[in-house]
Amino acid sequence: MGSITLEHVNKSFGEVEIIPDISLDIEDGEFVVFVGPSGCGKSTLLRLIAGLEDTTSGKILLDGQDVTDAPPARRGLAMVFQSYALYPHMSVRDNIAFPLKMAKMPQAEIDKKVDYAARTLNLGSYLDRRPRALSGGQRQRVAIGRAIVREPKAFLFDEPLSNLDAALRVNMRLEITELHQQLKTTMIYVTHDQVEAMTMADRIVVLNAGNVEQFGSPLDLYKKPANRFVAGFIGSPKMNFVDGPEAAKHNAHSIGVRPEHFKLSTTEGAWKGTVGVAEQLGSDTFLHVQTDGLGLMTIRTDGDQTFSHGDVVYLTPDPTRIYKFDAAGKAL
Amino acid sequence: MARRVSVQTRIGFTVLAWVIALLLFSPILWTLLTAFKTEAEAIASRPTFFPQNFTLENFGAVQERSDYFKHAINSILVSFGSTILGLIIGIPAAWSMAFAPSKRTKDILMWMLSTKMMPAVGVLIPIYLIFRDLRLLDTVHGLTLIMTLINLPIIIWMLYTYFKEIPVDILEAARMDGAELWNEITHVLVPMAVPGIASTLLLNVILAWNEAFWTITLTSGRAGTLTAFISSFSSPQGLFLAKLSAASLLAIAPILLVGWFSQKQLVRGLTFGAVK
Amino acid sequence: MATKQTRALARTMMAPAVIVLFIWMIVPLVMTLWFSFQNYSLINPMMTGFAGWANYVYVIGDPSFTQSLINTLLLVGGVLLITVIGGTFLALLLDQPIWGQGILRIIVISPFFVMPPVAALIWKNGFMHPGYGMLGHLWKFFGLQPVDWFNQYPLFSVIVIVAWQWLPFATLILLTALQSLSEEQREASEMDGANAVNRFRYIILPHMARAITIVILIQTIFLLGIFAEIRVTTGGGPGYASTNIAFLVFRTGILSNDIGAGSAGGVVAVIIANVVAIFLMRAVGKNLDA
Numbered sequence: 001m002g003s004i005t006l007e008h009v010n011k012s013f014g015e016v017e018i019i020p021d022i023s024l025d026i027e028d029g030e031f032v033v034f035v036g037p038s039g040c041g042k043s044t045l046l047r048l049i050a051g052l053e054d055t056t057s058g059k060i061l062l063d064g065q066d067v068t069d070a071p072p073a074r075r076g077l078a079m080v081f082q083s084y085a086l087y088p089h090m091s092v093r094d095n096i097a098f099p100l101k102m103a104k105m106p107q108a109e110i111d112k113k114v115d116y117a118a119r120t121l122n123l124g125s126y127l128d129r130r131p132r133a134l135s136g137g138q139r140q141r142v143a144i145g146r147a148i149v150r151e152p153k154a155f156l157f158d159e160p161l162s163n164l165d166a167a168l169r170v171n172m173r174l175e176i177t178e179l180h181q182q183l184k185t186t187m188i189y190v191t192h193d194q195v196e197a198m199t200m201a202d203r204i205v206v207l208n209a210g211n212v213e214q215f216g217s218p219l220d221l222y223k224k225p226a227n228r229f230v231a232g233f234i235g236s237p238k239m240n241f242v243d244g245p246e247a248a249k250h251n252a253h254s255i256g257v258r259p260e261h262f263k264l265s266t267t268e269g270a271w272k273g274t275v276g277v278a279e280q281l282g283s284d285t286f287l288h289v290q291t292d293g294l295g296l297m298t299i300r301t302d303g304d305q306t307f308s309h310g311d312v313v314y315l316t317p318d319p320t321r322i323y324k325f326d327a328a329g330k331a332l
Numbered sequence: 333m334a335r336r337v338s339v340q341t342r343i344g345f346t347v348l349a350w351v352i353a354l355l356l357f358s359p360i361l362w363t364l365l366t367a368f369k370t371e372a373e374a375i376a377s378r379p380t381f382f383p384q385n386f387t388l389e390n391f392g393a394v395q396e397r398s399d400y401f402k403h404a405i406n407s408i409l410v411s412f413g414s415t416i417l418g419l420i421i422g423i424p425a426a427w428s429m430a431f432a433p434s435k436r437t438k439d440i441l442m443w444m445l446s447t448k449m450m451p452a453v454g455v456l457i458p459i460y461l462i463f464r465d466l467r468l469l470d471t472v473h474g475l476t477l478i479m480t481l482i483n484l485p486i487i488i489w490m491l492y493t494y495f496k497e498i499p500v501d502i503l504e505a506a507r508m509d510g511a512e513l514w515n516e517i518t519h520v521l522v523p524m525a526v527p528g529i530a531s532t533l534l535l536n537v538i539l540a541w542n543e544a545f546w547t548i549t550l551t552s553g554r555a556g557t558l559t560a561f562i563s564s565f566s567s568p569q570g571l572f573l574a575k576l577s578a579a580s581l582l583a584i585a586p587i588l589l590v591g592w593f594s595q596k597q598l599v600r601g602l603t604f605g606a607v608k
Numbered sequence: 609m610a611t612k613q614t615r616a617l618a619r620t621m622m623a624p625a626v627i628v629l630f631i632w633m634i635v636p637l638v639m640t641l642w643f644s645f646q647n648y649s650l651i652n653p654m655m656t657g658f659a660g661w662a663n664y665v666y667v668i669g670d671p672s673f674t675q676s677l678i679n680t681l682l683l684v685g686g687v688l689l690i691t692v693i694g695g696t697f698l699a700l701l702l703d704q705p706i707w708g709q710g711i712l713r714i715i716v717i718s719p720f721f722v723m724p725p726v727a728a729l730i731w732k733n734g735f736m737h738p739g740y741g742m743l744g745h746l747w748k749f750f751g752l753q754p755v756d757w758f759n760q761y762p763l764f765s766v767i768v769i770v771a772w773q774w775l776p777f778a779t780l781i782l783l784t785a786l787q788s789l790s791e792e793q794r795e796a797s798e799m800d801g802a803n804a805v806n807r808f809r810y811i812i813l814p815h816m817a818r819a820i821t822i823v824i825l826i827q828t829i830f831l832l833g834i835f836a837e838i839r840v841t842t843g844g845g846p847g848y849a850s851t852n853i854a855f856l857v858f859r860t861g862i863l864s865n866d867i868g869a870g871s872a873g874g875v876v877a878v879i880i881a882n883v884v885a886i887f888l889m890r891a892v893g894k895n896l897d898a
Contacts, residue, residue: 052504054611071613072507085505089523098519099509146509156508337705346706352698353715356775359730360718362742366734375740421628424621432618440626447633449885451833453857454878457870458639460862481632488625513617542723544836549862562725563840573733573740580726591721592714599784602777603822 269314414479426491494528531597695778785819
């Protein structure tokens with residue numbers, strides 16, 4: 001079991017309020033991603049749940065039990081750190097066994113669990129090595145192994161993939177998702193990368209300046225962003241925003257159109273512009289179009305269309321997919 | 333990348349450096365050589381370099397006259413005892429300051445350093461009187477206590493600078509893994525800081541071994557360390573030169589070896605981490 | 609940052625160290641201050657009671673105090689001069705591409721590990737003794753009259769011994785600082801056409817400035833308390849010619865058993881050391897932020 005509830009959690013460092021007031025309900029077995037720009041408080045929130053920081057006010061409940069004042073060692077959670085935080089003086093085996101040793105488990109049982117974890121994570125042949133002799137991906141696996149052996153109520157991941165190279169990151173992303181399918185244990189995953197958030201999460205918490213902007217499933221967030229911040233943060237490339245008279249036509253303070261929701265034409269359309277940079281990815285092409293009076297827009301089109309610098313194009317937003325926001329940025 | 337210089341320049345610098353180094357080393361070398369000479373040869377009007385009649389009798393005589401071994405054991409007890417005691421008090425304190433710093437941590441560190449700057453003579457008289465009244469004068473445990481106190485700031489400072497280099501993540505990982513403070517320190521922090529703790533130990537053993545103010549003023553016969561042992565040779569007339577050298581060699585040889593072994597870490601310890 | 613629990617635990621863990629150091633600092637210091645205003649002699653137990661400033665007047669008013677103060681300054685200043693200049697020179701030399709650098713480092717640092725009384729005795733008997741010391745032999749070799757160093761130049765002799773002990777310290781620290789100067793910076797200055805003198809003046813010296821400051825301050829703390837070297841060689845004499853403040857306190861308080869006057873001298877020594885300490889703390893304190 002591992003449901004996690006935050007009730008009016010507040011965290012301040014001296015005068016600085018990092019998290020003004022957050023309440024969240026995370027259900028047992030859910031994969032929840034905290035995502036947001038750097039400094040939004042997502043790591044602090046995770047550390048509050050872990051017990052590595054204490055709340056200034058508010059309550060944290062684990063399976064309905066108040067753990068606000070419990071030290072991390074007593075919360076039964078496991079954490080995977082960005083730096084992996086492996087014990088450099090211990091072999092891989094001892095690293096994985098450490099939490100079990102701390103729980104005073106009999107040696108035979110420890111061996112069994114370590115072997116099982118090592119097999120699950122393909123670490124069998126590295127068990128007697130020191131962490132420094134391992135590659136980044138292998139270290140990551142050891143860190144995960146150390147987390148799973150103790151069968152925690154929930155896993156906490158603090159940007160675990162940010163030190164890996166791009167190819168490995170995609171792999172590990174899949175492995176962690178796979179692991180979640182297998183274990184069905186609650187996982188909370190912190191990242192600044194919205195692609196990781198979208199691909200891995202059951203539900204995403206979008207954080208900005210210590211506030212929850214939206215909490216929902218990835219597609220919810222993509223299709224029905226609660227406000228301009230979420231709309232801009234989720235989706236890649238970013239949504240294009242237009243203010244002023246053009247937005248007023250739609251009875252909104254500002255409107256947003258995703259790059260993939262345009263009809264592109266060389267002859268006619270709603271907005272006229274000239275192509276600046278065309279980024280050709282093969283499968284897709286991203287056009288950066290300087291429009292007349294509406295600023296720079298990013299358009300996603302299929303990879304077969306070729307445009308070059310200076311070409312004149314016409315853009316027509318899909319009328320069913322125009323997002324409208326009021327003056328405060330709230331979705332209309 | 334080594335700098336490119338001509339072979340001539342390199343030879344020149346090498347010769348110059350060796351000449352100066354050997355001049356600086358000559359008092360130690362002289363001691364080493366004289367220790368194996370006879371008294372007559374040591375004060376001969378035409379000095380010899382190598383001992384002409386190699387002899388070990390000086391060492392026997394020194395042991396007989398002043399009981400080298402008793403003093404050496406006292407030195408070992410005091411220097412290791414005070415350092416280990418200092419580490420036991422210092423490791424938890426350094427852990428606190430490195431991993432759970434508060435606004436006052438910096439002030440506390442500075443204040444600890446300032447106690448080191450208090451001149452010993454400023455407190456000699458009260459310490460002497462307290463020791464006299466508590467019957468601690470001329471005792472190994474009394475001296476160990478003083479040595480612990482005078483080296484504690486250095487121990488804490490050195491440990492602090494080493495601990496600061498350990499990522500706090502790893503200690504937090506231990507906490508998440510269910511380790512209580514005791515296990516966090518004994519299973520994770522201390523094993524990771526072994527090199528730092530070892531150089532702290534060595535430097536403080538050296539400092540305690542060579543400490544010559546409190547050892548001389550607070551001890552006489554019973555608890556005398558090697559500094560007191562050697563001071564008993566302070567007025568050797570004529571015939572004692574070779575024995576004095578033998579005694580000196582015996583007093584400095586152990587710590588010289590320790591010093592050579594740990595000289596790489598020394599700079600950092602002696603400058604409180606300000607020069608690395 | 610940590611939790612309240614961790615911080616509370618941290619305070620508990622720090623307590624023993626803070627408490628023992630606090631007692632160690634405050635109790636003897638208060639006692640010294642107290643004694644310094646008392647008539648208190650171990651020889652004459654009849655003499656008791658409040659002495660006012662009498663002990664201070666007695667200690668500071670005595671010509672031996674002025675001389676000791678001057679000797680202290682000469683000792684500290686002389687040793688600093690020799691070790692900083694000599695140490696800079698030696699560090700520059702050892703930083704050159706020379707053969708046997710590792711062994712040289714070990715040889716040069718060796719005197720630092722020699723305990724003060726041994727250093728003093730080696731120099732006193734092996735080198736500076738007019739009869740059989742090496743310097744005496746050297747003087748005779750050139751047909752000169754050997755010098756009786758400790759009688760003719762007592763303070764200078766002590767300075768030589770102390771400088772010999774501390775030169776390795778200065779060298780080692782300055783060498784370490786020198787070796788942290790990046791090769792690229794050095795090469796860049798060469799590319800910019802700086803000659804050896806200019807390189808030293810504008811690149812190397814500024815880089816070493818901090819290390820030199822630290823060497824000066826740390827040595828000053830130790831040098832103010834020089835004791836064993838004097839005790840073993842000259843015993844402070846002839847007269848007060850090689851007595852510094854530290855030795856004067858020992859002479860007055862322990863040898864002459866005048867606790868009151870000795871304590872007054874101790875208080876003066878503490879004040880002098882604190883002036884130096886303030887500067888050192890600033891230098892080291894800056895480093896703490898980095």
